[in-house]
Amino acid sequence: MKFPIFRSSLVAMASLLPLSLLALITFLTIYSWPAIQYNQFHFLWTNDWDLGNLYGDPVMEHGFQVMPHARYGIWFLIVGTVASSFIAMVLALPLAIGAAVLLAEGMRKSRAAPLSLFVDLLASIPSVVYGLWGYAVLVPLLGQHVYPAMAHALSFVPFFGGAPGSGYGLLTASLVLTIMIVPLISATLRESINMTDPALKEAGRSLGLSRLEVFWHVVLPKLRTVVIGVSILALGRALGETMAVLMVSGNALNYLPNNIYTPISSMAAFIASQLDSALQDPTNMAVQALSEIALVLLLIAVAVNVIARLILWMARVR
Amino acid sequence: MATEILETMGIKTVEKRYAPSWRRQWGNALGWLAIMAAFLILAGAFFSIIGEVVVKAFPVLRPALFAKITNGIGGGLKNAIEGSLVLSLGSLLVAAPIGMAAGIYLSEHGAGRWGSALRFLSDVLVGVPSIVLGYFGYIAMVIYLGWQFSVAAGVITLAVMLLPYIARSTELAMANIPNAVREAGYGLGAGEGHLVFKVLLPGAAPAIMTGIFYAVALSMGETAPLLYTAGWSNYMWNGHMTQEPIGYLTYVIWSFINEPFAESHMLAFAAAFLITFGVLMLILLGRWMLVRSQRKLGAYR
Structure with missing residues (x-):
């Protein structure tokens, strides 16, 4: 038999794709290994990021050379990342369902096409432009007018009262993330609504249900797995978002949000903003600790994506 | 019919129209209202973003923008425009063959x-946060391989990000070609390579191109993977692949908006304008190409 040149080169090229994922995990683990050993597990739940005295002489601690008083703990980053993404997902879900229903059920196909193109375009606006919009439009608007009013009116609700802050903070970051992930959820949902067996919808209509009631009582329960899967997928996207969060979150260091207006920082934004100062550390431990954050973020993102894909796989959505 | 028969027989019928209860009517109305509101919020956000970028960028869209290089707080965007083009086209050159091979493998x-x-x-690779890719590029290429902030490091990092998108769009495009076409090719004695290059790829070309346009748009809009791989430079690219950083438009948006000068802010908005419209145009062009080619060819339908 002739050696299948085409087939084997195809396989060789294609295998670069999983290999790059493998290289990603391997490189990050190897590079951050000293930091992982030095920080151990309390890295994850202590609330204490301090590069130490960068003008002092490096000291030996537990067999590692670090700057004096250097401590690395990222609990505030984990809280900020999870809180902002979770709020964004909760806000995005009803918006996305609404937009999907309007485009799939609320109008004729010929009119829905251009409008759905426009929702898709929303997904393609670069994240740094979202960040710029948040910085230039949302932060002044929310910080000066909306948040003070909200904090005043909702002062009896936990986490909604208290100091309204400057506009940079948890809720602003969540709002920008919301607008970014709505198109993702909405596009998949719209496809799934269109793919739903028409016989089911017609059966509902013939029983006298309105279009909306058919959607609510027949279509949506059938799409429950899709909704859950695609929401988790969007959550994964929000967890890893860097530039938009970096520009509107207020970049808090070492404190936890006490209400929804408090400045926060997310893991991705922290990595992007801290490398310059980490490079000042002559022992290199700070850069390795940042690499450990990247590894943690990668593992969280991969876990979330795997769960979402498995759920969507079960629902047979590709 | 039935009513008429009944009436001729002398039996009176009362026409009773079906009417939903008030509660259901109100529920429906409120539901549609909420749905409209959701859509209007999205539309409002879209037009607010585009409007803000256009209005703020409009005063600076002068020829000088394209003729001068940045100088720290102002100047033009010539070097950044060039850098963005170099990085996206470079990453496409790396990612397209690999991604298309993966897509062909997946469909065949x-x-x-x-x-x-x-x-x-x-x-899963789609779900990897872009800043993590950037940090990986920093460790693997900038430090370990000693390339410094460079075009090569930026291009390869971006390429890894684009791979899954190109693979996916190629797979979908190829899978849309019916098996009869493949059988016809093999029946005429074509080898697999021949079949793929001479028959399947030309047939799937418009759809693949749409995917590639999307990938270029994506790579143009990225910032996070480039911060620590491509670096930033105020000068034009001098042609070196390694050791020399390069500028790009998205960096201007992020860093110049943090400067306290009005001129820097205007430059940031001008960069945002160029990037946003570049991205939107690429995506619309890709869509248009796809629709047109499907109409022209009938695309095996």
């Missing part, structure tokens, strides 16, 4: 376990 041989695994891993 992807039914088995290996195909599912590859598909799954490429979906």
